[in-house]
Amino acid sequence: MAKILVVDDEPDALELVSFNLKSAGYEVVTADNGSEALKKARQHVPDLILLDVMLPEVDGLEVCKLLRRDPATAPIPIIMLTAKAGEIDRVLGLELGAEDYVTKPFSPRELVLRVKNLLKRRNVSEEKPDQYSVGDLFIDIPRHLVTVARKRVDLTATEFKLLIILASRRGRVQSREQLLRDVWEYDSLIDTRTVDTHMRRLREKLGDACRYLDTVRGVGYRFVEN
Amino acid sequence: MAKILVVDDEPDALELVSFNLKSAGYEVVTADNGSEALKKARQHVPDLILLDVMLPEVDGLEVCKLLRRDPATAPIPIIMLTAKAGEIDRVLGLELGAEDYVTKPFSPRELVLRVKNLLKRRNVSEEKPDQYSVGDLFIDIPRHLVTVARKRVDLTATEFKLLIILASRRGRVQSREQLLRDVWEYDSLIDTRTVDTHMRRLREKLGDACRYLDTVRGVGYRFVEN
DNA sequence: GTGGGATGTCACCGGCTTGTAACCTTGCTG
DNA sequence: CAGCAAGGTTACAAGCCGGTGACATCCCAC
Numbered sequence: 001m002a003k004i005l006v007v008d009d010e011p012d013a014l015e016l017v018s019f020n021l022k023s024a025g026y027e028v029v030t031a032d033n034g035s036e037a038l039k040k041a042r043q044h045v046p047d048l049i050l051l052d053v054m055l056p057e058v059d060g061l062e063v064c065k066l067l068r069r070d071p072a073t074a075p076i077p078i079i080m081l082t083a084k085a086g087e088i089d090r091v092l093g094l095e096l097g098a099e100d101y102v103t104k105p106f107s108p109r110e111l112v113l114r115v116k117n118l119l120k121r122r123n124v125s126e127e128k129p130d131q132y133s134v135g136d137l138f139i140d141i142p143r144h145l146v147t148v149a150r151k152r153v154d155l156t157a158t159e160f161k162l163l164i165i166l167a168s169r170r171g172r173v174q175s176r177e178q179l180l181r182d183v184w185e186y187d188s189l190i191d192t193r194t195v196d197t198h199m200r201r202l203r204e205k206l207g208d209a210c211r212y213l214d215t216v217r218g219v220g221y222r223f224v225e226n
Numbered sequence: 227m228a229k230i231l232v233v234d235d236e237p238d239a240l241e242l243v244s245f246n247l248k249s250a251g252y253e254v255v256t257a258d259n260g261s262e263a264l265k266k267a268r269q270h271v272p273d274l275i276l277l278d279v280m281l282p283e284v285d286g287l288e289v290c291k292l293l294r295r296d297p298a299t300a301p302i303p304i305i306m307l308t309a310k311a312g313e314i315d316r317v318l319g320l321e322l323g324a325e326d327y328v329t330k331p332f333s334p335r336e337l338v339l340r341v342k343n344l345l346k347r348r349n350v351s352e353e354k355p356d357q358y359s360v361g362d363l364f365i366d367i368p369r370h371l372v373t374v375a376r377k378r379v380d381l382t383a384t385e386f387k388l389l390i391i392l393a394s395r396r397g398r399v400q401s402r403e404q405l406l407r408d409v410w411e412y413d414s415l416i417d418t419r420t421v422d423t424h425m426r427r428l429r430e431k432l433g434d435a436c437r438y439l440d441t442v443r444g445v446g447y448r449f450v451e452n
Numbered sequence: 453g454t455g456g457g458a459t460g461t462c463a464c465c466g467g468c469t470t471g472t473a474a475c476c477t478t479g480c481t482g
Numbered sequence: 483c484a485g486c487a488a489g490g491t492t493a494c495a496a497g498c499c500g501g502t503g504a505c506a507t508c509c510c511a512c
Contacts, residue, residue: 172368216370218383
């Protein structure tokens with residue numbers, strides 16, 4: 001998954017943005033001032049940089065210019081963040097090589113969408129992984145293989161699919177209806193309680209690893225976040 | 227998706243407009259006279275209002291003025307619809323706080339575009355946000371997760387929904403009846419005092435963060451503005 | 453056809469959630 | 483300051499929800 005450097009001097013904004021990007025599955029590196037941003041950009045060589053214009057000392061425009069000057073960081077696309085919606089800023093930012101521009105306040109959703117688009121355009125792959133691993137649980141989709149603590153676990157087709165759907169949306173609660181749609185692939189000819197039964201069988205087979213599967217009462221099931 | 231209140235006394239016009247908005251993916255609420263418009267605006271708190279100027283009894287300009295006077299509906303952007311293309315009307319409407327002005331006959335396409343633009347400008351993201359954060363309180367809807375000062379708080383399904391409804395209308399007081407409608411999703415087979423009990427449980431679990439939940443005596447509850 | 457595994461359904465149970473009522477506290481009004 | 487109404491608290495019973503075991507059915511391999 002793509003690595004993104006987020007630069008903002010306000011801790012709250014930094015937290016908000018990086019949380020959302022992480023949720024969307026990106027790897028996030030942060031910096032809260034201009035010189036740190038330059039250092040981390042050279043150190044990590046991220047796939048994309050989110051850069052706040054208003055920074056103490058070295059401001060965002062300056063950082064942008066310096067990043068473009070260094071051949072190591074020059075090709076990295078940059079999205080500028082700013083509170084000012086002024087035309088001057090926009091033009092200036094774009095001239096200095098920012099790929100895109102987002103004015104505060106922005107919706108986290110919108111930001112993630114722009115990031116996604118930009119990365120897609122840049123052809124940085126963001127395909128779904130064909131394997132997951134959490135703690136001592138390994139899931140290999142093409143091999144249809146699941147192991148817990150290196151020991152192989154045999155799952156039926158339905159159990160496997162259920163596990164994958166949950167794992168691929170790690171942290172996000174899936175309602176029974178949702179799971180029926182995605183695992184069984186048609187709408188509710190099936191009793192929602194059937195999901196419970198399959199969860200039970202899945203948990204039974206996973207043994208210790210069933211700790212990764214949460215029940216959220218009144219809502220549905222969830223694969224734990226960490 | 228954004229909710230839009232459409233007000234027009236001609237059934238044909240009402241139908242035309244709401245059909246097009248629904249096609250564009252918006253949720254539509256309708257009213258065919260001024261007082262109903264006011265009632266529904268307060269009840270549904272839409273993201274935008276399309277208001278015909280020519281209405282029997284209370285006319286559009288009057289409705290506009292009244293909407294602006296009520297703090298609950300004041301911030302909602304309004305687009306005025308009128309047959310008259312006169313400059314006087316335009317000025318009057320804008321003075322009264324209409325955000326935009328469309329003269330009949332208009333193309334449905336144009337109308338939908340204006341709606342889209344206005345919502346975008348207002349940063350009413352076309353979709354509802356899937357997370358909220360205020361101070362040290364974080365709410366993540368897909369994860370069904372609430373944290374206060376980074377510490378996880380376990381809420382029941384009802385408590386969670388109540389919190390989300392309040393958070394999504396930050397600053398606007400919600401009456402007990404309103405909350406019953408939106409959280410419990412059917413009309414008041416339930417005692418309004420039940421809301422109190424759930425607010426208490428919610429506050430208890432939120433601990434310090436309950437300071438974000440105001441009681442407005444004689445009216446209802448509110449998530450604080452800032 | 454038979455046997456075994458996979459799958460969907462059901463009934464039951466225990467516990468948590470939830471609605472309600474009764475009582476207490478608070479703050480407004482005169 | 484007294485009285486009252488609105489909201490906070492407490493307690494509790496009902497019932498909903500999810501876990502579980504049992505079972506019928508289906509499908510496939512043999």
